[in-house]
Amino acid sequence: MNYFNQDLASLHADLVAKKVSAKELTQATLDNIKDTDTKIDAFLNLNEDAALAQAAKIDEAGISEDQPLAGIPVALKDNIVTKGLTTTAASKMLEDFKPVYDATVTEKLAAAQMITVGKTNLDEFAMGGSTENSAFKPTKNAWDQTKVPGGSSGGSAAAVASGQVPVALGSDTGGSIRQPASFNGIVGIKPTYGRVSRWGLIAFGSSLDQIGPLTHGVKDNATVLSAIAGHDDHDLTSSTQAVPDFAADLNDATSVKGLRIGLPKEYLADGVSDDVKAAILAAADTYRKLGATVDEVSLPHNKYGVAAYYIIASSEASSNLQRFDGIRYGYRAKDVQNLEDVYVKSRSEGFGDEVKRRIMLGTFSLSAGFYDAYFLKAAKVRTVIMNDFKAILKDHDFIMGPVAPTPAFGLGDEIKDPITMYMNDVLTIPVNLAGLPGLSLPAGFSNGLPVGMQLIGRPFDESTLYRAGYAFEQSTDFHTQLPTLGGQN
Amino acid sequence: MANRITREQVQHVAGLAKLEFTDAQLDAFTPQLDDIIGLFETLSEVDTTGVEATSSVSDQLNVMREDVADNWGQSEALLKNAPDAARGFIKVPAIIDESEDNE
Incomplete structure (x- = not known):
């Protein structure tokens, strides 16, 4: 069964029309994971029996048109707790840990009737940028299995990119959703701090952590974020701001006409590879052609x-x-x-x-x-960095730049050198420090490896990022290119 | 090496963090931590006179709630996660032994 090239809306339509049942979709997903994970190593644990039972229940009740995510399989980064399902944070410390409660996002996915098929690999406790710090195994890049998938949400990104699952959740403390999304040629968002409850996310940096979705396309991403966002009494840093239906405004008429975009010169500085720079400059031209203005701006303390x-x-x-x-x-x-x-x-x-x-x-x-x-x-420097962003976003709708200075690097290449590894996060970290939303989406290729673009917005203005991401996606074909290994390609 | 942190300091910090390292690990960690602390010291180039520190970027301030006890009724499941348990309690080695008395 092939659904790799389908978006969530089309999968949903098939489920409603009973062209496929939730159980068939779940079984196909599990089979596909088993087939391909020998090469990708994205999963730490499958939720086979419970997933199939949940799918059967959903089929029995039937899926209606107002349940856009019902019956859709999803994978969770293994630092998000799942009641009764082993949650390890990829650490020997939690090898046999069975949570006694569900994270708020886990509950929200269940309420949307999404089916959790398994838990994905990560750098231990989400600390790292290559998934090589997992205590259990390194995950491989979906495009080239000699390269890292990025991290720390490397398992979630590789699982989506290789077609194992249509949706996965990750967490992002300094780039851990955006960088692996970029390395694997998919879409990932680090929402505004407070947009998504952190209840049940195994804490790393509590003033920086956010959970967000990884998907093939922008619209799918928007649909899932709306489902997991919102205030939660269990996380008193979660915002009471209303959660828009982010996907509702994304259609053929979506436009960036008249928007002002800032492109920080520091984001194209030394250390950023030529191919990455070229992809971002080309993307800036695309936005100009679509009627936006792109100004050079500066983040002097980046x-x-x-x-x-x-x-x-x-x-x-x-x-x-x-x-x-x-x-x-x-x-x-x-x-x-x-x-x-x-x-x-x-x-x-x-x-x-x-x-x-x-x-x-x-x-x-x-x-x-x-x-x-x-x-x-x-x-204090954090405050200075926040003020740099505020100054630009006062008269710019969003900021654009690369996600990472280079495409995916080789497995084993950088793991012995912590400082080199830390410097890879130079373009994503400031966004967490400032608590802003950051969207990563495909914007090019370098020697056959995906290059990602990052859009950074005002607090709680994920809508503008999705709009701009969707408009870019409509005028380019990077997101339609898929790795050859893809389980169903 | 600039020696921003000595081997003895690394051992002291490890003690605070309830970690211990072998000699070989100390040999590897000390220069790595020293390099990273060198990176930290670049922050002194930023003038932060009169700048307030940021500790939270949440838009929620002083959220209050009633202090209500909640029984999750899951003591059995919780105890299953404990490395050692007996009769409804978590088991640990003796808290005070002779080696600690002598300290």
């Missing part, structure tokens, strides 16, 4: 984003990860004689190197004598 981020995110992580102490759940070291040993040995054996590095950096930045010079300074 280069300080990486340093500020690795202090703030690591500090928050060192605090959040204190809960993994070997007592109530998770890994406990064997043969320990006293409580201190339970803590120290369980943590030292349960966490991988990158997680330890971040805990160390955070603990150092927060420790007596260093707090002012590191954590407090970074929190």
Whole structure:
């Protein structure tokens, strides 16, 4: 059964017309994952029996036209908790952890009658940009299995790009949805901070984390974001702002005419590869042809984003990860004689190197004598970076630029060099620091690997990003190109 | 190497974070952390005089709610996640032993 080239609206139409049942669609998805995952390694855990049972129930009740996501399979990054379904955060620490509750997004997907088919691989606790920091296995890029899929939502991105699932959820603390979307030639959004509840997302950097969807197309992405967004009493940083039907305005008449776009010169600076620059400049021309204006603007403090981020995110992580102490759940070291040993040995054996590095950096930045010079300074630089964005977005509708300085790099190429790895996030991190929405979508190719474009908007203005993304998609064909490995291609 | 952080400091921070490293790990981590702290120090180039620190970008401020107890009734499932449990309690090694008494 081939549905790889179908969007959600067309899958929905087939389900309503009973051309395919939810159970058939779910079974085909599971079969396809089993066929292709030997090469992609996107999944850590399948939810086979429960998914098929849920699909059968949905078929029995029937799918009506006002349930656009009913019966559609979805995969969840394995740092989003699912009741009774093992959730590991790709860490040995949580290898056998079975959550006793569902994340709010998990509940919302279930309420929309989407079918969770499995949990996808990630860098351990979402710390990394290549999915090589998974304690279990590295995921491979859908386009070239010698390349990384990006990270930390590499499993979700590769699963969607290779046609294993039409939709996956990821999380983004410093680029972890946008960069893997870019590396795999698909669409991913990091919503405005507070747009989506973080309840049940295993916390990394609480002032930066957001959950968002990864899909083949812009409209599909908009449909899923509307389903998972909204205020939640369980997450008091979630916003009470109304959630629009983001997909409703996307149609043949969608236009960017009259919009003002800012293109920061720092986003085309040294370190950004020529092919990536060329793709973004071509995209700027496309927007001009569509009637928008594109101005060169400046984010003068952009280069300080990486340093500020690795202090703030690591500090928050060192605090959040204190809960993994070997007592109530998770890994406990064997043969320990006293409580201190339970803590120290369980943590030292349960966490991988990158997680330890971040805990160390955070603990150092927060420790007596260093707090002012590191954590407090970074929190102030964060304000300066936010002000740079505010100044541009005052008279520009959105900002455009690359997602990552290069296309996907080789497996094993950068994992030994933390600073090189951290610098890959230079174009995505500032967006998290400022809490703004960022959309990543296909905008070109470099030696057969996808190149992504990033659109950054005003707080809670995902609508403009989707509109601009959709208009771009309508006038280009990058999103219609699919990897040859695709399970159903 | 600029020696922004010494091996002894790395060990001290590890103690604060309830982590321990072997000598070989310390050899690898110390220069890496030193390089990254060097990156952190570039922030001193930014003039932040009079700039307020940002700790949250949420648009929600001081959200209040009633403090109501809620029984999830899942003690059994919770205990199943514990590494060791008995009779409805989580089991841990002795909290105080002789080696700690001597410290």
